[in-house]
Structures are given as structure tokens and as C-alpha cells.
Amino acid sequence: MNYHKYSSKSGFSFSYVMLALVIVFLFIPLFVVVFFSFNSAKGMQWDHASLIWYQRLIFESPSLWSAFRNSLIIALTSSVTATVLGSLAAIGIKWYRFHGRSYITTVSYLPMVLPEVIIGISMLIFFSAVKVRLGMFTIFAAHTTFNLPFVFMMVSARLDEFDYSTVEAARDLGANERQTLTKVIIPTIIPAVLSGFLMCITMSLEDFVITFFVSGPGSGTLPLYVYSMIRYGVSPVINALSFVMILGTMVIAFIFRKFLKTVAASS
Amino acid sequence: MKKILKPREREQLLGTMYGGPMGLWFTLFFTVPLGIIILYSFMKRGLYGGVEWEFTLDAYRQMFNPSFAMVVVRTLWISVLSTFLCILIAIPCGYAMAKSKHQTFLLFLIIIPFWTNSLIRIYAWISILSTEGFINSLLMRIGLIDSGLKLIYNNGAVVLVLIYMYLPFAILPLFTTIDKFDFSLLDAARDLGATKLGAIVKVMFPNIRSGLSTAFIFTFIPIFGAYTVPLLVGGKDSTMIGNIIVDQVSKTRNWPLASAFSMILTLISLVGVFWMLYNGKREQMQKGSKKTTQQALEHNIKAHHSLRGTK
Numbered sequence: 024m025n026y027h028k029y030s031s032k033s034g035f036s037f038s039y040v041m042l043a044l045v046i047v048f049l050f051i052p053l054f055v056v057v058f059f060s061f062n063s064a065k066g067m068q069w070d071h072a073s074l075i076w077y078q079r080l081i082f083e084s085p086s087l088w089s090a091f092r093n094s095l096i097i098a099l100t101s102s103v104t105a106t107v108l109g110s111l112a113a114i115g116i117k118w119y120r121f122h123g124r125s126y127i128t129t130v131s132y133l134p135m136v137l138p139e140v141i142i143g144i145s146m147l148i149f150f151s152a153v154k155v156r157l158g159m160f161t162i163f164a165a166h167t168t169f170n171l172p173f174v175f176m177m178v179s180a181r182l183d184e185f186d187y188s189t190v191e192a193a194r195d196l197g198a199n200e201r202q203t204l205t206k207v208i209i210p211t212i213i214p215a216v217l218s219g220f221l222m223c224i225t226m227s228l229e230d231f232v233i234t235f236f237v238s239g240p241g242s243g244t245l246p247l248y249v250y251s252m253i254r255y256g257v258s259p260v261i262n263a264l265s266f267v268m269i270l271g272t273m274v275i276a277f278i279f280r281k282f283l284k285t286v287a288a289s290s
Numbered sequence: 291m292k293k294i295l296k297p298r299e300r301e302q303l304l305g306t307m308y309g310g311p312m313g314l315w316f317t318l319f320f321t322v323p324l325g326i327i328i329l330y331s332f333m334k335r336g337l338y339g340g341v342e343w344e345f346t347l348d349a350y351r352q353m354f355n356p357s358f359a360m361v362v363v364r365t366l367w368i369s370v371l372s373t374f375l376c377i378l379i380a381i382p383c384g385y386a387m388a389k390s391k392h393q394t395f396l397l398f399l400i401i402i403p404f405w406t407n408s409l410i411r412i413y414a415w416i417s418i419l420s421t422e423g424f425i426n427s428l429l430m431r432i433g434l435i436d437s438g439l440k441l442i443y444n445n446g447a448v449v450l451v452l453i454y455m456y457l458p459f460a461i462l463p464l465f466t467t468i469d470k471f472d473f474s475l476l477d478a479a480r481d482l483g484a485t486k487l488g489a490i491v492k493v494m495f496p497n498i499r500s501g502l503s504t505a506f507i508f509t510f511i512p513i514f515g516a517y518t519v520p521l522l523v524g525g526k527d528s529t530m531i532g533n534i535i536v537d538q539v540s541k542t543r544n545w546p547l548a549s550a551f552s553m554i555l556t557l558i559s560l561v562g563v564f565w566m567l568y569n570g571k572r573e574q575m576q577k578g579s580k581k582t583t584q585q586a587l588e589h590n591i592k593a594h595h596s597l598r599g600t601k
Contacts, residue, residue: 038386042396045383045457049403052414052454055424059417067417067427108312115308119301127313134320136507136563138515140532141327141552142320144539148330148549149323151340168319171312200304229407232517249409253416253522262417265410272405276398 053269060262076263084260090248094228097159097244101166102223108167109174110216114208117182118190135172142169143236150237157239165237166227173226174219181215218279225275324556331549341545349546353554358534362554365530368445369514372452376460376509377502379453384464384501385490388471397465404458412522415451416442419523443525451523452513459512460505467501468494503569507562515555531555 063073080087115121116128134142146165147157155161185208193207209216231246238247252261295303331349333341352358387396403411418424421438429435441447471494479489495502517532524530531551538548 036386038382038389041379041382042386045379045461046396046399048454049400049457052411052418053403053406055418056410056414059424066422067424068431108315111307112309112312115305115310119305119308121302121305121309123313124305124309127309127316130316130321131312134316136511137559138511138532138555140515140517140535141324141556141559144535144548144552145323145327146319147539148545149319149326152326164319167315171315175312225405229405231407231409246407246409249407249413253409253413261413265407265413268407268410269402272407273402276402276405280394280398 053265056262056265057269059259060266062259062262065259076259079258079260080263080267087245087248087264090243090245093159093162093242094245097162097166098224098227101163101170101227102220104163104167105170105223106174106216106220109171109219110178110212113175113178113182114204114212117179117185118187131172131175134169135176139169139230139232143233146233147236157237158242161237161239162234162242162244165233166230169230169233170223170226173222174216177219177222178212178215181212185211221275221278327549327552327556330545331553333546335544335546338543346546349544349550352544352547353550361529361531361534364445364528365514368449368452368520368528368530369510369516372449372456372513373460373506373510375449375453376457377464377505379457380460380464380505383461384468387461387465388468389473393469400458400461408455408518411455412451412518415447415454415523419447442523443528445524445528447523448520448528451519452516455519456509456513460509463504463508464498464501467498467504471497499572500566500570503566507566511559511562514558 059067059069060076061072061074062069063075064070112127112131116124142165146161146168150157150161189207189211190203193203198206228245230244231250234244234247235250238244243251249261249264252258252264330341332345332347334344334346334348336342353362387393387400390396416423419442420426421440421442423438423441425441426435426438430438475493475497476489479493480486484492515532516530517536520528520530520533531554535548535551535555538544538551
């Protein structure tokens with residue numbers, strides 16, 4: 024009769040209390056920042072509600088907008104490159120044996136597990152050694168490098184569920200390699216490809232440490248702009264910017280909601 | 291006329307066509323840069339940055355300089371302490387999430403702060419902890435204190451903010467493994483006379499070992515290589531290895547020393563990853579299925595990264 028006789032039905036349990044506290048802990052800093060973005064005074068003393076910092080953010084921060092533009096350009100270009108290269112590689116590695124296969128697989132996981140400082144420094148030293156000027160191109164190269172493993176991993180996971188006999192069937196029916204790819208393989212893996220692409224965009228917009236090393240004059244991205252605001256002269260404009268960025272995160276998490284569910288269910 | 295290829299040649303060609311571009315990309319922008327770091331760590335320091343092509347172990351010798359050695363020791367204790375606390379907090383959280391009926395919603399709540407830009411989160415803590423910050427103005431308004439407490443720019447603030455930043459890294463893999471755990475085993479242990487805590491420690495922990503080691507590695511490695519947190523909320527005595535590497539590259543221009551420290555970080559991270567794989571493999575062997583190192587690595591990383599969007 025009493026199936027779960029030991030699970031606490033009363034509602035109180037140590038682990039639930041702990042989880043609730045942790046969630047409060049995770050959100051308090053965000054709430055504080057958002058709250059004070061509506062404060063008319065500069066400091067942490069509440070004066071009265073005002074939208075002045077949002078006005079400053081939108082109309083009086085030209086360098087912020089150029090940093091945002093740089094961020095977008097880099098996020099788009101590096102995500103497209105990473106998505107194309109990573110998806111193709113996932114297909115190749117899943118289905119074909121060729122020279123260099125195990126090298127590629129191993130090396131594609133390492134950028135995810137090494138500290139960001141290492142990736143940033145090694146690229147900085149590499150670019151100076153081969154005398155490439157730091158700027159948009161070097162940021163693009165670095166972002167593509169740290170994005171690639173994620174696309175590769177997500178598309179590989181999707182291919183694990185893919186029945187190779189579909190490809191053989193397409194070939195038997197006379198499809199050539201290009202037709203097989205565009206008509207059979209890509210339509211099947213497209214959800215994983217798109218999630219990989221979105222993930223790349225998110226990570227590229229978010230990255231600070233690696234970008235910090237490989238950026239040159241005039242190529243600053245949004246996180247670099249935030250960094251300089253924190254270091255040299257804090258203005259409450261940053262509170263307003265934070266709220267906008269938190270909202271952006273929530274939109275992205277919302278787009279990901281289906282994906283989250285499937286991952287949570289399958290893993 | 292198209293040449294007809296043998297199946298083996300065809301496979302070789304197609305594999306290279308699909309996998310080659312990514313392989314080349316990683317060789318150029320990952321393997322070669324890492325190789326240069328290894329090479330540079332054995333070179334003589336150049337006068338204005340760069341290196342002179344002469345083999346020497348100077349860089350590694352310099353690391354034993356007491357001021358650097360102290361930073362290494364500090365990095366170790368800060369990383370071990372923060373990682374340990376993260377995991378200690380994450381275990382009950384993962385447990386509660388796994389038992390909850392609202393898993394997606396809870397995942398949302400954990401992931402939203404986690405995906406928010408890391409600098410924004412650090413900035414939020416600065417505005418809470420600083421001398422004119424949220425806590426101090428609140429306490430002064432209530433009248434508990436007259437002058438601001440010194441809550442920021444010390445090692446305590448570094449540990450606190452590191453825990454804040456990396457806690458989700460520990461919660462997510464623990465949640466994924468605990469979610470797969472068969473909770474009726476706990477009831478069985480209780481029937482056999484175990485206490486609640488005893489059942490969890492003796493029955494559940496051995497079954498979630500791979501989750502524990504994944505959580506440990508994915509929390510420890512980024513904390514060990516932390517750069518922004520000690521820089522922005524730490525004091526003069528909070529420097530960590532990441533800060534030394536950056537200073538040696540950009541300020542002191544001692545590239546061999548920066549490379550040598552990078553080597554240490556890389557090696558320790560790799561040891562950690564292999565330890566995690568070893569744990570995952572042993573667990574797999576106990577369950578009777580065989581896994582290659584490659585699959586084990588994929589499995590561990592997936593368990594962690596599939597839920598995570600940012601580095």
C-alpha cells in the first residue's frame with residue numbers, strides 16, 4: 024500500500040530547502056542589478072524610479088553600439104563557419120574510416136576541457152609568431168575554434184540515432200553524394216545543426232576571456248566594452264545594459280526550452 | 291569519365307572531404323598554437339617580448355621563485371576549497387531536482403543566471419559587496435554599522451564569487467546522473483535498516499561516481515584557470531596562476547615563463563580529464579559494458595555540456 028514509505032510527503036526535506044536557497048543565491052545578484060537600473064541616483068541609495076540610465080544606454084553610448092555591432096558580426100560569421108565545418112566533420116567521423124580520424128576526434132574535445140586562458144594565450148602567441156595583426160579576423164578565428172567542438176558534439180549525438188541504411192537506400196535509388204547529403208542527411212540532422220548554431224551564437228556573444236587576448240584596437244566586442252566599464256569608471260548605465268542582457272539570455276533559454284526537455288529526458 | 295573507386299578508397303576520400311576541413315582548422319588554430327607554447331616554454335626570453343632560439347630550462351626554474359610558488363599554492367587551495375564547496379552544495383540540489391516533477395522549470399532557473407554574461411554577474415557581485423555597495427548601504431541605513439565593511443578585494447570574495455560562477459557546472463552533471471539513479475534502491479537499503487543519510491552515502495554515491503567526477507573536473511578546471519574573478523573581486527593577495535600568465539604576456543613580456551605556467555595548467559587539466567575518464571570507465575566495467583576511452587570522454591562531456599551553453 025505505502026509504496027514510497029520513506030520519501031517525505033510532508034514537503035520539508037533538506038535537499039528541497041537547499042535547492043530553494045541555491046536558486047535564491049543565484050538570482051539575488053541579478054535582481055539587485057535590475058532593481059538599481061531603475062534608480063535615478065548614481066549609488067546604491069534608492070532615490071526614485073527613473074529610466075534615465077536606459078535613455079543614456081540607447082541614445083548616448085555610441086561606442087557601446089559599435090561594440091555590439093562587432094559582437095554580432097563575429098557571432099554570425101564564426102557560428103556559420105563552425106556550424107558548417109563541425110556538422111560535415113560529424114558526418115565524416117561517424118560513417119567513414121580515414122587517416123587522421125582519431126586525431127580529429129581527440130583534438131576536437133580538448134578545447135572544451137582546457138581552461139580558457141590557455142586557449143587565449145596560445146592563440147595570442149601563435150598570431151604574434153606568424154605576424155597576423157590582431158583584430159576582427161583573429162577574434163573570428165578564435166571564436167570559430169571554441170565553437171566547433173559544440174556543433175561537432177551535438178550533431179554527432181544526433182547522428183548516433185540516425186539509421187545509416189537510409190543513406191544506403193538513397194544511394195541504391197540512384198542518388199549521388201551531393202543529393203544524399205542535401206536531400207537525406209541534412210533534413211534529418213537539421214534540428215541538431217540549428218541548436219548547435221544557436222549555442223555558438225550564445226557562446227560567441229558571451230565570451231570575454233579568449234576575446235580579450237586576441238582583440239586589437241577598434242575590434243572590441245560587447246563583453247570587452249562591459250569589462251572596460253567595470254574597470255574604468257562604473258556608471259549605472261551598466262545596470263541598464265545588464266537588464267537588457269539578462270532579458271536576452273531569458274529569450275535564448277526560452278528558444279532552447281524544447282531542446283532542454285529532450286536533453287533532460289534523454290540523458 | 292569518372293574513375294570508379296574501390297569501396298575502401300571511396301571511404302577514405304569521403305571521410306577526408308567531410309572531416310578534413312575541421313581537422314585542418316583545429317591543426318592550425320589549436321594544435322600548432324599549443325605546440326608553440328610547449329616550444330616557447332623551453333626557450334630563452336627575448337628582450338622585448340618574443341623568444342630567442344636557445345634551449346634553456348630557465349622558465350621552469352623561475353617558477354620556483356618564492357613569490358610564484360606562493361601563487362601556485364594559493365591557486366591550489368582556492369580551487370580545491372571552492373570546488374569542494376560547489377560539489378557539497380550541488381549534491382542535494384541535484385538530488386532535489388532529480389526527484390522533482392518540475393525538472394524543466396528548475397533547469398531553467400539554474401540555467402538563466404548561468405547563461406547570463408559572466409562579466410555582468412561579476413559586476414553584480416561588485417555592486418553588492420563594495421564599500422558603497424548594496425549590503426553596506428543596507429546595513430548603514432538600518433544603523434547596524436557606521437562605516438562600510440570591507441567585504442570585497444580579498445580571498446573570501448574570490449571564493450564566494452567563484453562558487454557563484456561555477457555552481458551550475460557542478461549541479462548539472464550531478465542532476466543528470468542522479469536522475470538516472472534507481473531511487474527504490476534507497477528504500478531497499480532503508481528496509482534493511484540503513485539510516486536515510488547512510489543509504490544515500492553507501493548506496494547512492496557509488497552509483498553516481500561518474501557524475502561526481504565529471505562535476506569535480508568541470509568545476510575544478512575552470513576555477514583553477516580563473517582569471518577574471520581574482521582580477522575583479524580579488525585583492526593584492528588574491529593573484530592566481532591565470533593572472534600570472536596574463537601579466538607575464540602583456541606586462542612583463544616574459545613569454546617563456548607564461549608558456550611554462552600554461553604548460554602546468556594544461557598538464558593538471560589533462561590529468562584531471564584522464565582521472566575522470568578512468569572513473570567513468572571503471573563504473574562502466576562494473577556495469578558490464580565495455581567502452582573505449584573515446585566513448586567515455588564523449589559520454590562525460592555530453593553529460594555535462596549538453597545542458598550548458600557557455601564556457
